[in-house]
Amino acid sequence: MRLAVLGLGNMGRALAARLLGAGHDVAVWNRSPGRSAGLAADGAREARSVGDAVAGADLAITALADDGAVREVALGAGGVAATLGLTSLYADCSTVSPDLSAELAGALGPGRFVALPILGAPAAVAAGQATYLAGGDDHALARLDPVLAALGGGVRRYGAAPLASAAKLTSNLLLLAGVVALAEAVAVGRAGGLSDGQLHELLAGSPMVAPGLANRFDRVLAGSRDGWWPPLLGAKDAGLAVSLARQSGVSLPMAAAAGDQYRRTAADLPDAADIAAVAALYSTPPDADRADLPGDRR
Numbered sequence: 001m002r003l004a005v006l007g008l009g010n011m012g013r014a015l016a017a018r019l020l021g022a023g024h025d026v027a028v029w030n031r032s033p034g035r036s037a038g039l040a041a042d043g044a045r046e047a048r049s050v051g052d053a054v055a056g057a058d059l060a061i062t063a064l065a066d067d068g069a070v071r072e073v074a075l076g077a078g079g080v081a082a083t084l085g086l087t088s089l090y091a092d093c094s095t096v097s098p099d100l101s102a103e104l105a106g107a108l109g110p111g112r113f114v115a116l117p118i119l120g121a122p123a124a125v126a127a128g129q130a131t132y133l134a135g136g137d138d139h140a141l142a143r144l145d146p147v148l149a150a151l152g153g154g155v156r157r158y159g160a161a162p163l164a165s166a167a168k169l170t171s172n173l174l175l176l177a178g179v180v181a182l183a184e185a186v187a188v189g190r191a192g193g194l195s196d197g198q199l200h201e202l203l204a205g206s207p208m209v210a211p212g213l214a215n216r217f218d219r220v221l222a223g224s225r226d227g228w229w230p231p232l233l234g235a236k237d238a239g240l241a242v243s244l245a246r247q248s249g250v251s252l253p254m255a256a257a258a259g260d261q262y263r264r265t266a267a268d269l270p271d272a273a274d275i276a277a278v279a280a281l282y283s284t285p286p287d288a289d290r291a292d293l294p295g296d297r298r
Contacts, residue, residue: 001025001146004053004060006073006080008035010228011093012063014122015151020044022150029053031073051083059147060084061116063093066236067100074104081107089143091116095172095233097240098162101135105161111139115161117168120153121215122228128152135164166244173241173255176234178213179275180258182220187282196221219276223283227274234275235262 001024005016008030020026020042028036029047036046047053050073054060060080064070070092074080080090081104091114092104101115113136120130132148134141135158148155158164182203189199203209204217219227238259245252265278272280 001058002056003027003147004029004047004057005063006030006050006053006060007063007065007069007094008039009063009065010122011118011125012061013039014125015061015063015093016044017042018125018128018151019147024147024150027053027057049078050080051078054080054084054088057084057088059089059091059144061091061093065094065233067096070094070096070100070104075107084108088112089114089140091144091147093118095168095237095240096165098165098169098244101161101165105136110137111143113161114140114144115158115164116144117164119168119171124153125151130154131156133158133164133167135159135161135167169237169241169244172237173258174210175212176238176262176275177254177258178210179216179220180261180278182209182213182217183279183282186221186279216274216276219274220279223277223279225269225272225274225277225280227276229275231262231265231269231272231275231277234278235259235266238262 003019003024004027005012005019006029008016008028016026016028016039020039027045027047028039029050036044040046062070062073062080064073072079074092084090089112090108092101093116095117105113115135117133118125118130119133124130128151131154132151133156134144134148141157156167158167185203186199200221204214209217238255241255242252242259261278261281262275264281265272269277269280
């Protein structure tokens with residue numbers, strides 16, 4: 001198939017590399033040029049514009065940061081909706097609001113759009129071990145099957161695009177809240193005199209730490225800033241979850257608090273590449289007054 005991958009962040013690059021490895025003809029585009037090194041060597045074509053990337057493509061894929069970026073690339077002047085072939089398919093792998101997924105489905109028309117958010121890190125995509133949440137009508141989902149087969153991993157299917165986006169936010173919120181809870185549990189243990197070795201022995205294999213959270217355990221304990229899911233995007237996803245629940249009259253104070261912590265992390269540590277860096281908020285400053293520690297309010 002002729003494919004276009006739009007957005008060459010960590011996830012977009014992993015998708016493009018996986019599809020190239022499966023033998024597909026892949027064009028790539030990024031708002032900032034020069035991100036295709038390595039992909040071009042493997043046979044990808046670096047496009048000059050969205051329209052150039054999707055010209056003649058059977059499928060266009062976006063992997064972008066947020067609703068604003070997706071709306072601009074998909075629905076803006078010269079975007080996917082305006083330049084993609086009239087019978088071609090569009091799949092959005094970004095984590096966005098269900099409202100935007102519904103808007104994209106309406107703009108493309110029946111049988112032409114699939115919301116395809118991903119559960120798993122870019123490394124899982126590269127290894128064929130990620131899970132794809134595929135939301136769309138039956139015709140669109142059937143047309144996507146050859147690409148899903150090339151990507152490997154698992155697929156969960158939903159009968160409408162907004163459902164897949166809601167499923168992604170549901171899953172992400174568990175991990176976002178869990179990382180903050182883990183950072184606070186580590187802070188409690190340290191405050192009580194436990195060494196990091198004792199904390200590792202206590203928690204690393206604990207059934208209280210879910211497998212997805214366990215993948216970040218060592219980073220949280222070490223206060224690592226390395227990774228692939230930046231804190232600001234974590235805050236964005238928590239905010240989307242809060243907004244979605246609010247539409248049904250439900251308040252999510254824990255999700256809102258977690259989002260605040262990720263925003264603080266992004267502001268304090270602008271070089272942090274992963275949500276695990278939230279643990280830095282709970283480090284005790286030298287000679288600090290205990291009343292000034294995060295969460296220590298009476």
